[in-house]
Amino acid sequence: MTVWDRPEPPTRPVPLDRERIVAAAIALADEGGLEAVSLRKVAARLDAGPMRLYGYISTKEELFDLMVDEVHAEILPEEQLGDWREVLRILAQRTRQAALRHEWLADLLGGRPTLGPNGLAVTEAKLAALDGLADLDTVMRAVETVSAYFTGAIRREIANLRAERATGLSKRDWQRASGPHVRRMLATGRFPALAKAVHDGTEVDAEASFATGLDWVLDAVAAKLARPPA
Amino acid sequence: MTVWDRPEPPTRPVPLDRERIVAAAIALADEGGLEAVSLRKVAARLDAGPMRLYGYISTKEELFDLMVDEVHAEILPEEQLGDWREVLRILAQRTRQAALRHEWLADLLGGRPTLGPNGLAVTEAKLAALDGLADLDTVMRAVETVSAYFTGAIRREIANLRAERATGLSKRDWQRASGPHVRRMLATGRFPALAKAVHDGTEVDAEASFATGLDWVLDAVAAKLARPPA
DNA sequence: CTCATGGCGATACACTGTATTTAATCATTA
DNA sequence: TAATGATTAAATACAGTGTATCGCCATGAG
Known part of the structure; x- marks a missing residue:
């Protein structure tokens, strides 16, 4: 030996x-x-x-919670941000970027309350940015509406991304409904508006589309902050 | 014998x-x-x-797709609807109601493109309602923004509902952060805005809150339809 | 050195989605 | 009617899952 x-x-x-x-x-x-x-x-x-x-x-669910909270540490920016609108916009965009780095985040986003330290810190940042700009109800509605938007938008973006990847179709082809199933559906003539949209639609940039929708929602919030409900 | x-x-x-x-x-x-x-x-x-x-x-995933499409048949209303705003609002609310009947829908919503016949019919209804009111890009952005909102809002509502149910806390107590973990977190003083919100927050009606956020988003869409981008 | 304790690995269980192999039933032809 | 071929259902099998339980072994105390 x-x-x-x-x-x-x-x-x-x-x-x-x-x-x-x-x-x-x-x-x-x-x-x-x-x-x-x-x-x-x-x-x-x-x-x-x-x-x-x-x-x-x-439990495994708990592990998922910890994973989500960990990613929220990436989402929270180090430097101080500007006014409420910039805060909400940046946090939304950073959440989207995190989901692009960690696609699985899209599966978990909104799936359960984020009560970890980092998740709470993100919520705190949003609330603090709006603090005093309107009554608490309006502030809450603002934060939740913006969060609902970007949660849904991110989920859809990742879902589409995976669908493209799975079918091997380019985004353009996908939108042109090259998938045989969708093509057949459109050919039935039961979905004229959709068919027209698919036919005439131009290539969309996911990031720009996210940003545009976000701006709309932020515009809506701005209008309500200016004029709090009676 | x-x-x-x-x-x-x-x-x-x-x-x-x-x-x-x-x-x-x-x-x-x-x-x-x-x-x-x-x-x-x-x-x-x-x-x-x-x-x-x-x-x-x-595959099992395919079964899930079929389930989601089946529920979309419940979502599509029989009778003709009014103007674009009513169409989008009703479809959003019917989706929410479907999710309250079938809570599992919240887990699947937005998780993958809805290409079944009923899902396509719902999309068709949305697009048709906005047809001609703006250029195609704006119409698409409108539909997707509203959908993103209610997808996210529904997911959060169901998630909160389950959390309340699991902890046995009433909504009010939950919002008062009676959960020992959240209470401890708030006690650290690191989340002043959140603490204030939890302390001063009044009981919120989920349905009303959903409707309010939805109205905000619809307001935003209305503003963009009136003034399509240059 | 001996003994107790607590953490760790091994084992076990009930269950999952799905591939494959076997059995049974049906239709068709001689 | 008998036999054969084709279709369909059932049985079995496999690799993997989350998690409960059990027994061992190393470390600490006395």
């Missing part, structure tokens, strides 16, 4: 913490989507048995 | 079709949420083996 034959000393278990677990889960999700995140795989990436994770999280 | 001992003649397999399968899946989801929908359980409800379903659907 030479040194080389001697078995390695039993590797002391690497100390774990939520941060490392969440980081591993996010890495997995970035690579293979949410469905690629299994407790076994997360644990394996940390050289641990699956059951070890239960010392730090109590 | 008497008559009673004689085994029942082998029950002819009940003919299946997508409709029955989708109906069974929806029933399961209505009772126990999306996670209660398994191909085995759907099949069992139809007195069939799991593999039989694969003659009618090719």
Whole structure:
């Protein structure tokens, strides 16, 4: 028995913490989507048995919550922002950018209340930006309306992106309804307005379209802030 | 061997079709949420083996698509609607009502393009309502902005509803942050605006809040329709 | 050195979506 | 009518999942 034959000393278990677990889960999700995140795989990436994770999280859902909160740390900008409109716009756009980096975020966005420290910090930033500009009800409605918009818009954008990717169609072809199923549907003549839209539609830039819709919603909010409800 | 001992003649397999399968899946989801929908359980409800379903659907995701499209049939109203604003408002509200009847819809909404016949019919109705009121780009932006809003708003409403249900807290208590975790967070003093909002906030009616935000967004759309972009 | 304790890995269970293989039934032809 | 071929359902199988439970082993205290 030479040194080389001697078995390695039993590797002391690497100390774990939520941060490392969440980081591993996010890495997995970035690579293979949410469905690629299994407790076994997360644990394996940390050289641990699956059951070890239960010392730090109590369920897989909880892990998802932690992942979402972690991404909210990326969303919150470091530097101070300007007026309420800039705050809401930047936060919306940073959320979108985060979802483009972590597509799985689109699957989770809006799926449950974000009560982690970073999620709360983002909410705090929004509320603080509007503080005093109107009565609390109006402020809440403003924040929630803008959030609802960008949640929905981001989800749709990612959904379309995946559909294009899956069918291998370019965005232009997709909008032209080259998919056989959609083409057949349009050919029935039951959807004239849609058919016209598909036929005449020009290529749309997802980012610009997101920004435009966001501006509209912000315009609406601005109008209500100026004239709070009776 | 008497008559009673004689085994029942082998029950002819009940003919299946997508409709029955989708109906069974929806029933399961209505009772126990999306996670209660398994191909085995759907099949069992139809007195069939799991593999039989694969003659009618090719994957579970596809079943989900069919379920969403089926609900869109409920969303589309029978009677003719009025002007564009009423069309968009009613469709948004009917989507919300459908999600309250079928909470699992919130999990799927916006998750992938809705290309089934009923989903397309709903889109057609929206586009038709705005047809000719502005250039195609503006019309598309209008439809997508309103859809993004109500998708996000519905998801949040259902998410909050589930959170209340899970914690057993009334909406009021929830908003008062009776949850020990949130209470602790607010006590840190790092979220003053949020703390104030939670403290001063009055009970909100989800339906009214949805309607208000929707009206704001529709106001924004109206402004853009009046003045199409240069 | 001995013993207790607590964390960790291994094992186990019920279940999932789906591929494949086998059995049964039906239609068709001789 | 008998036999054969084609279609359809069922059974089995597989790899994987979240999570409960159990038993071991290393570390700390006495």
